[in-house]
Amino acid sequence: MPALQPVRGTHDILPEEILRHRHVEEVARATSALYGFAEIETPIFEFTEVFARTLGDTSDVVTKEMYTFEDRGGERLTLRPENTAGVARAFISGGLSQRLPLKLFYRGPMFRYERPQKGRLREFHQVGVELFGVADPIADVEVIALGDQFLETLGLKHRVRCELNTLGDMESRRAYRERLVAYLRDFRDRLSEDSRERLERNPLRILDSKDERDRAIVAGAPAMDEAMTDDARRFFDALRDGLERAGVAYVPNPRLVRGLDYYCHTVFEFITTDLGAQGTVLAGGRYDGLVEQMGGPATPGVGWAAGVERLAMLVETAPEPTRPVAVIPFSAAGAAKGLEITQMLRRAGIAADMGYSGNLQKRMKRADKLGARATVLLGEDELSRGAVSVRDMATGTQEEVPIVGLVDRLAAFG
């Protein structure tokens, strides 16, 4: 194993790249703040049961994708594969149930042991939100509208579409599951191998199978709609009405099913066609039973998570690095003065850099490469008059400025 290689599925985020990532995170944080969500940070590892119990015994995330290990004290720990379970745990252990409704935003690394592809990594980053304590679909509307505005602010509105579905309440879901399995049993031998497996473990997943044969069979399957209780139906109608009032465009997709066991009622995905098979960029849903299942007070919840790397690949406008002022001495004597002036500028809040070596020409080139807006030139003549020359790097114009007035003059460069 070549040592100087990052672990499979992990990668370094280099300075140019991290500007895009930070931009995605900051837009998410700012948009969440507009909707009243406060930031929370939870540990990147938890006791294994936190995830194993909540995500479901049949989900792939639990059965084959967790980074689980034993620490020196013999505890079974897992690097978080997602953060809803961790935030729900914090909600319970931190006594936050006293402060409902509660809106939380988070960001950070997640870990899944999967086969890497573009937009699919073993360590990746998510931003996400969770809203606890509101059973009314108004909460779902807010959460989805927040996701929609977040993506719009990133300039991605034209590249994603929001797909929406309902899984119904627990009763609807159980009833539908029975109907679906009863129907599919008759076609068992004609289903794909994967789907025969799913028939036992997670039959709803067969609905969004990509296999041609499965699709043909699924086309004739009973619709989720038929098994819906009146309550579940009203919930979904209210959600759709709310989304229209909130100005969120969406496409109903009756075959949208999500993998984690804790979802009920609302499920949604914001999807792009620009990232190959990894088109889901932001996704979530309602998880009313989760907190109670973990041992907390019965508390409804709804939220989503978005993939920072996937979004960063789509975002076209990356913020520019800060452009410094370059301080350039002409001589050894000037270099001492240059240090003083550079520090004076920095303490005044002006980004400044001083070339470390080379002749004048070389330092000018370096200043150009740094993207300097202006250079401060320390010539012997000017210094003898207590002044320096300030060169505007965009226009090439240059003027002499007394050192005492330098900070004010440079502030004008913005």
Place this chain on the structure above:
RNA sequence: GUGGGAAUAGCUCAGCUGGUUAGAGCAUCGGAUUGUGGUUCCGGGGGUCGGGGGUUCGAAUCCCCUUUCCCACCCCA
């Protein structure tokens, strides 16, 4: 976990059916230009051809193993 493609300089890539010292563009460094950047011109450095083994007089090129990336499936952000 299953199936397929790829890996040559910091980056993007040439290198035909195995044949001398492995190339180009960009980047980098130096010079033309020791009080002035972007353009131009000249020159330099940089590669165990992903790693290991095999076939051969001879392997970047053919074979096997391995690592990583990419594509599809599974699944997901």
